[in-house]
Amino acid sequence: MSTNGHDKDLLRLLDAVRGRTKSLIQVHNNPDPDAIGAAMGMRDLYLRYLGIGSRIVFGGIVGRAENRAMLRLLGVEILPLHKADYDDCDLLTLVDTQPGFGHTPLPKGRIPEVVVDHHPAQDAPEGVLFRDTGKDVGSTSTIVTGYFLDYGVPIPRDTATALMYGIKSDTHDLSEGSTPADLEAYQRLMSVADMVTLSRIRNARVPRSYYAVFGRAIENAVVYDYACVSNLGRIDNADMVAEMADFLLRCEGLRWTMVSGIVNKTLHFSLRSAGKNAHAGSVARKAVGVMGRAGGHGHMAGGQVPLGDADKKTREGIVQAVTDLFLDAVKAKRSLANSLTGGALPDETDTAVFEE
Numbered sequence: 001m002s003t004n005g006h007d008k009d010l011l012r013l014l015d016a017v018r019g020r021t022k023s024l025i026q027v028h029n030n031p032d033p034d035a036i037g038a039a040m041g042m043r044d045l046y047l048r049y050l051g052i053g054s055r056i057v058f059g060g061i062v063g064r065a066e067n068r069a070m071l072r073l074l075g076v077e078i079l080p081l082h083k084a085d086y087d088d089c090d091l092l093t094l095v096d097t098q099p100g101f102g103h104t105p106l107p108k109g110r111i112p113e114v115v116v117d118h119h120p121a122q123d124a125p126e127g128v129l130f131r132d133t134g135k136d137v138g139s140t141s142t143i144v145t146g147y148f149l150d151y152g153v154p155i156p157r158d159t160a161t162a163l164m165y166g167i168k169s170d171t172h173d174l175s176e177g178s179t180p181a182d183l184e185a186y187q188r189l190m191s192v193a194d195m196v197t198l199s200r201i202r203n204a205r206v207p208r209s210y211y212a213v214f215g216r217a218i219e220n221a222v223v224y225d226y227a228c229v230s231n232l233g234r235i236d237n238a239d240m241v242a243e244m245a246d247f248l249l250r251c252e253g254l255r256w257t258m259v260s261g262i263v264n265k266t267l268h269f270s271l272r273s274a275g276k277n278a279h280a281g282s283v284a285r286k287a288v289g290v291m292g293r294a295g296g297h298g299h300m301a302g303g304q305v306p307l308g309d310a311d312k313k314t315r316e317g318i319v320q321a322v323t324d325l326f327l328d329a330v331k332a333k334r335s336l337a338n339s340l341t342g343g344a345l346p347d348e349t350d351t352a353v354f355e356e
């Protein structure tokens, strides 16, 4: 791909790993479409040029209905992390993540041979044979698409569909954080990808519990000034806090949303900001204080607070503490608290349309 100026990357990669026969491709826990798409691309390149199959492995779960549909409809075979045999692997590839990242556990001392990732580059440990990090692109799928495009390597249709979806979702439809390289990769993939399957992925059927979570998100939402906070209580899928934080941020007049929910013994929360220089990551770190961990970038961030065996009252206290620290960090006035939907409609349902 001419725009990224790294058109020898595929050659360097293949030179570094030639002769390897047992491949594991690991993505971060609870993988997203970008991680899955990029992993599929690496799998196909190894098959084509090294003649070897790969197992795609990760920990956690795939929660979002769209992501589950992606695996199903594109026939992606995956191996749960606990079944990965690192000893019987001479080619470990990390995709959409890097060594040392908390959401990508590795056996102690195991150094991956290959690292391909678009997040800010960390120092790689010695022993990494090929590293492609630190490029100014919005997704790992863009980097992997580049390997194909630079040498005119045909992209299998399912993989093109996955890479396209990966770029789309990591760049918010090619808006925030996207670069010309993302757009070029996306456009080139369009002619190969299966748009019908992509649409079926994006409109995946969801369980009724999905709507129950929406109901709770709206019901429990309190607007303080320009910041909206909602706690979902117990949920079975941590991805929902991010999805609801996005959903609520569309409300006019809001600059911040924070949505939290409890999965097993952990409070998960997501922050979203509509502002330009929002520093959501630093707000998230202030919101957890010393209680847990948090991270993120400009517009979006998230965090977790371990709850242990805390009783209901203690759990509520922790949610309140996170809320208070968040409102302080974004300087929202508590005196202007209101329910999200209060006063938004006339008191009685207008039935005029049904009358003669």
Ligand SMILES: [Mn+2]
Pocket (backbone or CB within 6 Å): 034, 035, 096, 118, 138, 139, 140, 170
């Ligand atoms: Mn990514």
